[in-house]
Amino acid sequence: MQVLRQRKGLDPTVVFTRSEVPDREPIEIQAVDYRVLTGACAAVNLEDFYFHDFRHTWASWHVQSGTPLLVLKELGGRKKIETVSKYGHLAPDRLSHRAHAATFSSQQEAQKEKPPARAVLIA
Known part of the structure; x- marks a missing residue:
């Protein structure tokens, strides 16, 4: 976050550039190479990335x-x-909405024994 704060305001369209010469247009990084990545990681003390x-x-x-x-x-x-x-x-919840989609025969028999649900409207 410190690196991003330091770069804030340097250029409104890009975050990381290859050139930071004051009177020159920044060169947007189109293809990050190993040198750029290792330099950026070193700047934020990030290892094994x-x-x-x-x-x-x-x-x-x-x-x-x-x-x-x-x-x-x-x-x-x-x-x-x-x-x-x-x-x-x-995504552990990816199946939860489908878990009860199938009804097995023992579940169907248990549901038959229950009275149907009734809705009560309060005016």
């Missing part, structure tokens, strides 16, 4: 926000669902 970690973070946030795994597969350009299935544990 790699390019692919961005992809993992992106996918994790998608799943936690409710993106279905099949959609995530397409968004990420993956060919196999197995590649993104490892993120399924991040």
Whole structure:
């Protein structure tokens, strides 16, 4: 956060640039290379962070926000669902709304014994 605060106001359109020369236009980073990433990580004391970690973070946030795994597969350009299935544990509620969708015979018999629910309207 400190690095972002330091950069606030330097340029209204980009956060990280390759050039910070005062009288020159900043060069937007189109392709981050290893040198830029390691420099940025060193600036914030972040160790063991790699390019692919961005992809993992992106996918994790998608799943936690409710993106279905099949959609995530397409968004990420993956060919196999197995590649993104490892993120399924991040959305534990993804099946809860379907858990009671099927009714088994013993449940049907128990439901027959219950009187039907009645709605009461209060005016």
